[in-house]
Amino acid sequence: MSKEIVIVGGGPVGLFMGIALLEHGFSCTILEQRKELISDTRSLGIHPVSLELFDQLNLTETFLENGIKVFEGIAHTGKRLLGAVTFEQCPEPYNYILINPQNETERILRDEFLKRSPSSYKTGIEVTHIQQGSDHVDVHYGENGHKKNLSADFVIGCDGKNSRVRQAIGIHYSGKRYPDTYIMGDFEDNTGLNTNAAVYLPAEGLIECFPLPGNKRRWVVKTDDYVNSPTAEQLSALIKDRIGHSIPVSTNSMLSSFGVQHLMAESFQKGRVFLVGDAAHVVSPIGGQGMNLGWLGAWNLALRFKNGTTEGYSTSHQVVVKKAAMRAEMNMKIGRKSRFPLLKETVLKGILHSPLRHILAKLFTMRGLDNWWV
Numbered sequence: 001m002s003k004e005i006v007i008v009g010g011g012p013v014g015l016f017m018g019i020a021l022l023e024h025g026f027s028c029t030i031l032e033q034r035k036e037l038i039s040d041t042r043s044l045g046i047h048p049v050s051l052e053l054f055d056q057l058n059l060t061e062t063f064l065e066n067g068i069k070v071f072e073g074i075a076h077t078g079k080r081l082l083g084a085v086t087f088e089q090c091p092e093p094y095n096y097i098l099i100n101p102q103n104e105t106e107r108i109l110r111d112e113f114l115k116r117s118p119s120s121y122k123t124g125i126e127v128t129h130i131q132q133g134s135d136h137v138d139v140h141y142g143e144n145g146h147k148k149n150l151s152a153d154f155v156i157g158c159d160g161k162n163s164r165v166r167q168a169i170g171i172h173y174s175g176k177r178y179p180d181t182y183i184m185g186d187f188e189d190n191t192g193l194n195t196n197a198a199v200y201l202p203a204e205g206l207i208e209c210f211p212l213p214g215n216k217r218r219w220v221v222k223t224d225d226y227v228n229s230p231t232a233e234q235l236s237a238l239i240k241d242r243i244g245h246s247i248p249v250s251t252n253s254m255l256s257s258f259g260v261q262h263l264m265a266e267s268f269q270k271g272r273v274f275l276v277g278d279a280a281h282v283v284s285p286i287g288g289q290g291m292n293l294g295w296l297g298a299w300n301l302a303l304r305f306k307n308g309t310t311e312g313y314s315t316s317h318q319v320v321v322k323k324a325a326m327r328a329e330m331n332m333k334i335g336r337k338s339r340f341p342l343l344k345e346t347v348l349k350g351i352l353h354s355p356l357r358h359i360l361a362k363l364f365t366m367r368g369l370d371n372w373w374v
């Protein structure tokens with residue numbers, strides 16, 4: 001039980017990993033290169049499977065104080081209503097997706113980690129290299145311009161897509177880039193949709209919008225090509241052309257572009273070193289599951305530490321990641337331009353008005369991915 005575990009990276013997954021390890025009685029230290037929290041709000045959706053894990057770590061209440069509960073996602077062609085995916089029939093109490101911007105999520109997780117272990121979250125530390133010995137791992141890092149090192153029993157790389165930890169242990173990271181590109185922006189909410197999410201599937205390509213705290217709404221719009229410097233006017237014109245809705249351009253508070261990849265490390269473990277979160281896998285953000293998938297992996301690993309053997313972490317979580325990646329790919333395909341828009345509309349309408357919509361609700365809420373521990 002006196003094992004010293006070093007977590008490299010204090011993003012949403014590293015912080016959750018730390019809280020889960022502390023909960024199971026392990027001592028751990030988080031090394032984070034940033035001195036400040038991110039201002040970036042990129043991920044929004046917290047799924048019921050994660051809320052159930054938060055319950056076990058006494059985190060749920062704080063998240064519920066901050067987030068918005070989305071019970072329903074409405075689907076449109078832009079001109080015609082197709083139907084709705086309602087999460088209200090999903091298992092209670094978490095029969096909704098909680099919306100919380102990523103910077104808020106990281107703030108809550110950081111504060112919760114600090115409450116449990118105030119001196120174990122170290123910022124301004126950039127891990128430069130790690131080296132495994134037979135019974136320990138040397139972690140080399142830079143702090144205030146000085147080179148330093150420490151020794152740990154285990155190292156967990158939660159250091160994101162370009163993970164130094166993964167590179168240091170020579171684990172191959174591969175996958176594919178999809179042709180899909182998007183721009184997204186936050187604006188004052190003038191839709192009247194309240195806390196509902198909406199997905200529009202006009203022939204020209206997907207538009208999604210989600211409620212945000214402070215009466216704002218995030219719009220995500222599929223583009224033909226990657227847009228280097230998107231403008232609010234551009235986003236607004238695409239929305240107006242495709243679905244006829246005018247967003248309040250002058251209230252724009254965030255804009256960005258993104259392309260989509262699926263990447264996975266060939267293994268999530270080598271000796272005493274583990275990879276969790278984006279360091280191990282990246283899935284398409286359409287469907288909003290990457291961070292949640294990282295939390296599932298972190299929980300899987302923490303339970304294995306508790307049970308005294310980490311064997312099986314890599315293979316079991318890879319199965320979960322592959323399933324999630326397939327679902328994310330399906331979400332993206334539905335949102336692509338269609339050569340047969342009327343056929344697509346008829347099929348989707350059929351699904352949304354049949355019991356199959358409950359299966360969709362399950363897929364969107366990440367059910368059926370994570371049942372390896374039951």
Ligand SMILES: Cc1cc2nc3c(=O)[nH]c(=O)nc-3n(C[C@H](O)[C@H](O)[C@H](O)COP(=O)(O)OP(=O)(O)OC[C@H]3O[C@@H](n4cnc5c(N)ncnc54)[C@H](O)[C@@H]3O)c2cc1C
Nearest residue numbers: 009011013033043044045127160277278288289290291292
């Ligand atoms: C547009 C967009 C929307 C998204 N929406 C969703 C969503 O709705 N739901 C969802 O679940 N996911 C979503 N995601 C995915 C989600 O943002 C990522 O999966 C998540 O950020 C991964 O968290 P992480 O902690 O693994 O990595 P990161 O967030 O990348 O954090 C890594 C941390 O490690 C630190 N670090 C890196 N290198 C070092 C080093 N050498 N030494 C010390 N520290 C280091 C970094 O500073 C950082 O704090 C979205 C992604 C995008 C791009």
